[in-house]
Every structure is written in C-alpha cells, then in structure tokens.
Amino acid sequence: MKSFTYERPSTPAQAAQALSGKPNAKFIAGGTNLLDLMKLQIETPTHLVDVNGLGLDKIEATPEGGLRVGALVRNTDLAADARVRKDYAVLSRALLAGASGQLRNKATTAGNLLQRTRCPYFYDTAQPCNKRQPGSGCGALAGVSRTLAIIGASEACIATHPGDMAVAMRVLDATVETVDARGNARRIPMAEFHRLPGDRPEIDTTLKPGELITAVTLPKPLGGKHIYRKVRDRASYAYALVSVAAVIQPDGSGRVALGGIAPKPWRVEAAEGVLPKGARATTEQLLAGAKPTHDNAYKIKLAERTLGAALIEARA
Amino acid sequence: MTSPRDFELSRRELVVGATAAGALTTLPRGAHAEQDPMDQPVLAKVAFTINGERRELELDTRTSLLDAAREHLHLTGSKKGCDHGQCGACTMIVDGRRINACLTLAVMHQGSEIVTIEGLGQPGNLHPMQAAFIAHDGYQCGYCTPGQICSGVAVLAEIKAGIPSHVTADLNAPMQVSESEIRERMSGNICRCGAYSNIVEAMTDVAGRPA
Numbered sequence: 001m002k003s004f005t006y007e008r009p010s011t012p013a014q015a016a017q018a019l020s021g022k023p024n025a026k027f028i029a030g031g032t033n034l035l036d037l038m039k040l041q042i043e044t045p046t047h048l049v050d051v052n053g054l055g056l057d058k059i060e061a062t063p064e065g066g067l068r069v070g071a072l073v074r075n076t077d078l079a080a081d082a083r084v085r086k087d088y089a090v091l092s093r094a095l096l097a098g099a100s101g102q103l104r105n106k107a108t109t110a111g112n113l114l115q116r117t118r119c120p121y122f123y124d125t126a127q128p129c130n131k132r133q134p135g136s137g138c139g140a141l142a143g144v145s146r147t148l149a150i151i152g153a154s155e156a157c158i159a160t161h162p163g164d165m166a167v168a169m170r171v172l173d174a175t176v177e178t179v180d181a182r183g184n185a186r187r188i189p190m191a192e193f194h195r196l197p198g199d200r201p202e203i204d205t206t207l208k209p210g211e212l213i214t215a216v217t218l219p220k221p222l223g224g225k226h227i228y229r230k231v232r233d234r235a236s237y238a239y240a241l242v243s244v245a246a247v248i249q250p251d252g253s254g255r256v257a258l259g260g261i262a263p264k265p266w267r268v269e270a271a272e273g274v275l276p277k278g279a280r281a282t283t284e285q286l287l288a289g290a291k292p293t294h295d296n297a298y299k300i301k302l303a304e305r306t307l308g309a310a311l312i313e314a315r316a
Numbered sequence: 317m318t319s320p321r322d323f324e325l326s327r328r329e330l331v332v333g334a335t336a337a338g339a340l341t342t343l344p345r346g347a348h349a350e351q352d353p354m355d356q357p358v359l360a361k362v363a364f365t366i367n368g369e370r371r372e373l374e375l376d377t378r379t380s381l382l383d384a385a386r387e388h389l390h391l392t393g394s395k396k397g398c399d400h401g402q403c404g405a406c407t408m409i410v411d412g413r414r415i416n417a418c419l420t421l422a423v424m425h426q427g428s429e430i431v432t433i434e435g436l437g438q439p440g441n442l443h444p445m446q447a448a449f450i451a452h453d454g455y456q457c458g459y460c461t462p463g464q465i466c467s468g469v470a471v472l473a474e475i476k477a478g479i480p481s482h483v484t485a486d487l488n489a490p491m492q493v494s495e496s497e498i499r500e501r502m503s504g505n506i507c508r509c510g511a512y513s514n515i516v517e518a519m520t521d522v523a524g525r526p527a
Contacts, residue, residue: 005358006377006423032419035380036400048377050424076413080479085487096482101471103401105413106420236482236503280342 001038008050012179012214018049019210020181021188025214027051029072030106032099033115033275040125042116042132046166051088056110056214057081064218068177071110071213075099078109088218089226090102090245094168097230098239110213111165116204117159117263118239119148130156141293145295147241150299152262157201158293161194161264162239168228169216170265171245171257177215180208187217194264197235201263225314230259231306242302247312256307258286261299279308363389364428366391367435375422380405384422385432393433393462397506404505407470414470416504435461436469444525445469448518456509460500464505469521471501475523493523 009015025047028034036042041175059081067088068080078084079095089153099107121127121139129138140148140158148158169190176188188206195206207213227246233239241262248254254275257267271285283304290300363372366389373388382399385391385408392405396429399418406417409431436441445465448454455461475491484491491497498516508516 001378003355003358004377006360006421008424028421028424031421032401032416032426033420034419040398052424054413076474080477082488083435085480089487092480092487093482096480100404101474101481102404102407102416102467102504104420115373181366223358228501236500238362281351 002041002044002046002158004045006050007128008053010053010055011182012054012056012212013183015051015054015211016179016181016210017182018047018301019212022047023209025049029108029111030074031111032105033111037116040123042123051212053287054195062217067147067208067218069109069213069216069218071108072190073109073129075103075104075107075109075112078165079104087221088168088172090171090228090247091165091168091218091226093226093228094164094243094245097228097240097243098164109216112163113169113213114207114217115163115204118162119159120144122159124268131159131197133171134200134202140206144293144295145166145293145297147239147260148293148296149263149288150261150296151266152196152264153291154197154199154201156199156261159197159198159263161204161262162260164228164230164240164243164259165256166190166194167243167245167259169218170267171201171247171255172218172222174219175217176213177217178207178211178213180211185214186211190265191267193258197263220249222255226253227280227310229306229310232303242299242306244303244306244310246307246310246314248275248311254314256282256286256310258303258307261287263301275281275311279304320445322405361422362423364425364430366430376451377421377423379419379422381408381410381420381422381425381430382417384431385417391432391434394466395459395462397460397463402506403460403463404467405460405463407466407505409466410468412473414467433465433466436465443469444522445518448521449515452516452518452521453511454515455507455511460505460507460509464502464507464515467502467505468515468522471498472519472523474501490521493520495520 009018024045026045028048057072058070060068062068075095079092085092118227121129122132128138130138153286174190176193178186182292193205224247228242229245232240243259247257255272268286271282274281322464357376360377361374372391386395395405397403401416401419407414410428437446445468466497478491480487481500485498495516500517
C-alpha cells in the first residue's frame with residue numbers, strides 16, 4: 001500500500017473542502033472496498049478523508065412520505081430498519097443478498113454505491129484494463145468473460161457494476177443527495193448516477209471530483225410484492241451472475257431492474273409495460289441490443305428465467 | 317552428447333544465475349521506493365480500548381486494525397488469512413459488531429471498544445462459544461477458529477437483536493436460530509478443513525442455553 005496522510009473532519013462541508021484541489025485524495029467510510037484496492041495498489045490515494053464523523057448515519061421520514069437514508073448508514077442497519085423491511089423489502093432483500101455479515105456491518109450506503117467493479121481484469125494489475133489504467137486496453141473482451149456485462153458495455157470495457165443495493169434503489173427510483181466544496185447541494189436520480197463506460201470507463205459515476213454523497217432518499221412506498229432474486233456461483237457471499245429486483249402489483253403491473261449484467265443497474269421503463277405478458281416478453285425488451293460474448297451469452301436466458309421465477313414468486 | 321552429470325551441473329548454474337539476476341533487479345527497485353518522497357510512512361496517534369484495556373499507539377496510517385493488534389499489541393489470536401475480507405479469520409467484535417479487522421485502518425478506531433478472541437475468554441475461563449467449539453470439535457487445524465468464534469458469538473447476538481438474513485423467510489417476523497440461518501450468517505468465515513457441520517452444532521448448542 002502507498003502511504004497517505006489522514007484526516008477526520010466533522011461536517012460534510014469540511015469533508016468536501018478537504019478534497020478540494022486534491023486529485024489524489026479520497027473519502028473513506030467503511031473502507032471495505034477502498035482498502036482492498038489500496039492493498040493491491042489499484043487505488044493509490046495520497047490523502048484519506050475519513051467521513052465517519054460526519055453524523056450522516058440516520059434514517060429519517062421525509063415530508064413526501066418516503067425515507068432519507070444517511071450516507072453513513074451501514075448496510076446491516078438499512079436492511080434491518082423496520083420501515084425498510086415493511087415498505088421497501090426489495091431493498092432489505094438486496095442488501096442481505098450481498099457480501100458477508102462482517103462486511104455489511106462496516107459497508108455504508110454511499111460506499112456501496114461507489115464500490116468499484118469486481119471484473120477480474122480490473123483486479124489483476126498484470127492485465128490490461130481501461131478502467132484501472134486508461135488506454136491500456138481491455139483484457140476481458142477477448143478473455144474470460146462469463147461474469148461480465150452483456151449490455152451497456154463498450155469496446156473499451158465490459159465490466160459490471162457489482163452491487164445488489166443499487167439495483168433495488170434503481171427499481172425504487174431513489175435519489176442520491178450530494179454536497180460540493182462550495183456547499184452546493186445536488187440531487188441525482190439513481191437512473192443517472194452510474195454511467196455507461198463509453199470511451200471513459202475509468203469514470204464510474206456522474207459525481208464531480210470532490211462531491212460528497214450525504215444521503216439517498218426513497219420516494220413514498222410503492223406497495224406490491226417486493227422481490228430480489230440473485231443467481232450466483234455459490235449460495236452465499238458471491239457476486240451476482242444475474243439478479244432481479246422487482247416490485248409487482250396485484251394486477252401484474254410493476255417495475256423490474258437487473259443486476260450483474262451491465263455497468264449500471266439495468267432498468268428500461270418502457271419494457272415494464274409488458275410485464276403482465278410474462279418474463280420472455282419483458283426480457284426481450286429489457287435486453288434488446290445486448291451484445292454478449294461467447295462466454296456470457298447464457299446470461300440472456302438466465303435473466304429471462306430469473307425474472308420468470310420472480311414473477312411466479314410475486315403471484316404466490 | 318550431454319551426460320546427465322553435465323546437465324545437472326548446468327541446471328544448478330542456471331538456478332544460481334537466475335537468483336543473482338533476481339537480486340539485481342529487486343535491489344535498485346527497493347532503493348528507489350525508499351527515495352520516493354511521496355511514499356514516506358506517515359505516523360498518526362490512535363487510542364482505543366481492546367479487551368477492556370485502553371491502549372495508545374502511534375502507527376503508520378496504513379496499519380490495519382488486524383496488524384495493530386497482532387504486530388503492535390502482540391494479540392496474535394486474530395489471524396491473517398487472505399487480508400482482503402474474503403476469509404473471516406481476522407474477525408473481531410468492534411463496538412458490538414463483528415467486522416473484518418484486515419479491512420479497516422487502526423487510525424479510524426479512535427475511541428472504539430474492541431474485543432478479540434483473547435478478550436472473549438481465557439484458558440480456565442472460556443467463553444461458552446469457545447467451550448462449545450471444543451466439545452463439538454468445531455475445528456481441525458484451528459487457524460480460522462478465532463474468527464469463527466468471534467463471528468459465532470456475534471451471529472447469535474444479531475439473531476437476538478432481530479437482524480434478518482438472506483434466508484429469513486419473513487422479514488417482519490421474530491428471527492429464529494436454525495441451521496440454515498447459521499450457515500448463511502457464517503458465510504463470511506471460511507474453514508478449509510471443512511469443520512462447518514461441527515461449527516453449526518457448537519453454535520446451536522450455545523443458542524439453546526439460557527442466556
């Protein structure tokens with residue numbers, strides 16, 4: 001690990017200012033992903049700003065009837081919150097499907113959104129990777145790609161967003177709240193938070209340099225059946241090959257987003273109109289334009305079947 | 317034609333040559349790293365309570381909580397397995413929650429209350445979970461065991477506190493201790509000897525006793 005200086009500010013504005021003008025500085029919250037990447041020298045910050053003292057660790061009701069989840073709320077606490085379990089079960093389920101108990105106790109809401117891909121070529125510093133080292137090429141395109149993206153990717157990068165929580169937040173139409181060094185607040189819809197790689201795969205999100213996430217707000221509850229179904233190589237503590245977050249109403253209408261298949265949580269609102277017709281019709285529209293590799297073409301059928309299983313669960 | 321003896325000699329020479337070349341390439345690289353002004357160690361002070369004892373340390377900011385305990389406080393019960401949060405051998409209970417001590421910086425734990433395997437129980441004064449692991453043969457080589465036991469204690473507390481898991485059927489009903497719950501909740505602790513079934517028995521045994 002490269003050495004770094006360390007500070008622990010006490011207000012969000014101070015934290016955002018601490019990063020201002022320091023391109024090699026980073027925020028650290030739970031640290032479960034950042035420290036892992038620092039050990040491998042994939043991330044090499046020279047200054048860490050510890051945001052754990054900012055007090056952004058509460059879940060509060062909003063005037064609109066939703067919930068405002070502080071950036072530092074731990075994954076365990078968000079999943080276990082009685083209001084989340086009752087009204088946003090898809091979010092509880094997604095969180096509990098991710099990582100291990102130890103990691104969920106440390107990992108934060110904002111940190112979970114900002115976690116980097118687990119593409120093996122991103123992790124292997126002996127391989128080319130445009131996300132890790134812009135311009136070096138993509139080892140995955142012609143390499144072993146069975147876990148990687150089938151849609152939304154580019155010639156420069158086929159990495160997936162690895163998270164579960166973000167898929168549920170996308171289906172719930174959550175909003176990311178931020179503050180910058182000048183104290184300006186901004187609200188970013190989940191649909192626009194993660195970006196597609198294009199020719200700049202090193203940039204994962206639409207956050208500006210130094211912009212600090214302060215909270216994620218959930219709109220008022222949708223009702224319906226909340227389902228998060230995750231398919232992976234082993235039964236626990238593994239990343240999704242395909243996951244489905246769904247909120248299905250009694251009349252068969254609803255919302256669906258997919259995880260494990262794209263550089264961001266994958267939701268196509270137009271495809272949701274055909275949800276009552278079933279998984280095949282919906283998946284055809286959701287994954288229209290998919291460009292799988294030889295290794296990961298199975299994910300198209302797997303996505304259809306996982307959505308089918310979720311819809312059966314919704315009717316039960 | 318090369319005799320076997322000639323081949324043996326030339327192979328040894330080759331190995332010696334390769335080692336010398338390796339030393340030549342690593343030496344200047346190490347010297348370069350020491351000269352890099354951007355990579356000098358940065359020291360910071362931290363004070364926390366570990367196993368009931370307040371400790372103050374001055375550490376390289378890079379020091380993980382695991383290395384602080386093992387290398388600086390000589391509490392070597394917590395083990396370094398993968399050092400990347402994948403195996404759980406380093407599990408400690410920090411401010412009442414189990415975490416991977418390898419994936420957190422010691423300097424981030426100002427004021428924390430930390431419990432390691434040494435703090436849970438000692439020879440002659442075992443924690444019930446430690447005694448149950450012995451009674452049920454919940455280990456073979458023992459390397460993952462401190463992490464398994466810290467995790468096991470915390471898992472039962474999590475179930476008691478009503479924290480759901482991936483296999484919890486009803487998110488809004490009281491949590492139960494069951495084999496499937498224990499297996500899911502313990503998935504962050506790997507045991508390469510495969511003592512899992514006995515670990516489940518040990519935890520079930522402790523869970524069934526009056527608190």
